[in-house]
Amino acid sequence: MKRHAQTKEEAFVRAAHDLVAREGFAGAKVAAVARACGVSAGSLYSYFGSRDELLAHVFRRAAGRELAAVRGAVDAAPAHPGARLEAFADTFTQRALRGRRLAWSLLFEPVSPVVEHERLVYRREYAQLCEGVIRDGVAAGLFAPQNTAVAASAAIGAISEALVGRLSPEMSQKPEVPDEQLVAEIRGFCLRALGCAPS
Template identity: 55%
Template sequence: MPYRPTALTRKNAADKRAALLRAARALVAADGFRAATVAAIAARGQASVGSVYSHFDSRDLLLAEVFRSAASHELAVVRDAVADTGQPATDRLGDLIRVFGGRALQGRRMAWALLFEPVNPAVEAERLTYRRSYTEITEQIVRSGQERGEFLPQDTGLAASAVLGAISEALVGWLRPESPPPLPQAQADVVDGIRLFCLRALTPPVPAPPVPPGTGAGSARRPHRQDRRVGP
């Protein structure tokens, strides 16, 4: 008689699979994808190596699922922070940078793994999807700002990609695993600096205030002829 899984055995299998995923994600958060070997995942999940392979076809696919789970959570947090509730697009973009940058600096090891760590092709494919999702969110904010006259007219997709590139490149040095953790004030300064840079790139320049008559650089008092010394 062929074996047929029961509701209980299916639940036990799902629970074990979830436990292995949690174990792998904890390893990645602590030391990156390279630390999440099958043996380490099995040990942390209190399972055998064979059990890992009974739930996942390969380590690469397991880590791709870990990436998808962690990235989806971060993406959901940012989506909530920048939801369009009628506020200015400049505020929404500032919130995106604040939440994305702030969370990356607070969870530096996981952020490095999600953004920069060399990974296998299966994980890299998930990373590309992750980046596209952020580009779409940013592009929607840029388009909204253009429609309201807050942002300069330009290619929205290119502008969104440039903003995300600026954020990533500004953070990379701070997120390196060998770099010392930044102090809270340094984190705030970094995020604020990125925000100012991106807003300056997107918003029209503020016109200089008009110069009142008689106060310009060319209005300095010129000496009259009688003020000049003539002869000894």
């Protein structure tokens, strides 16, 4: 019985995730999720207390995967702080560009306070990861002396802001620069902002 319940819960989460990836959180209505699972809308509430609870679960899963990918890239990069910062910026940017609709939803789409709380949790996780890289760079004399917590938040804010127009579902114009150049420009900006010449 418990395994069956876990299987049903997983099916709801997968269906909601697929809807968010295609249509954003706004498109992940209870009726649409239930329809994708071939059940009645009411049955979803046997597993989740509310739509917000389901979407918060979806956010945690999707954002957790993205964070794990960025952390993995940073850990796999050479020990040089500049290389680790490049891995952070490049992986964050490249994954966002590959999954534009999902990235928009995770980063920018207006959401309920319940889901926004999850967003803030993951922003802190990214900031802590980035701060560790910057702190090592400052200690090694490779980055300018600075408040590493503020610098990490500013770097992540710059990366996100540079992606807004490219990720927006409303964007219909051809981008001014190709994706590869955008990745390089964001990387270079982060390195210069921290006082390190791009490689």
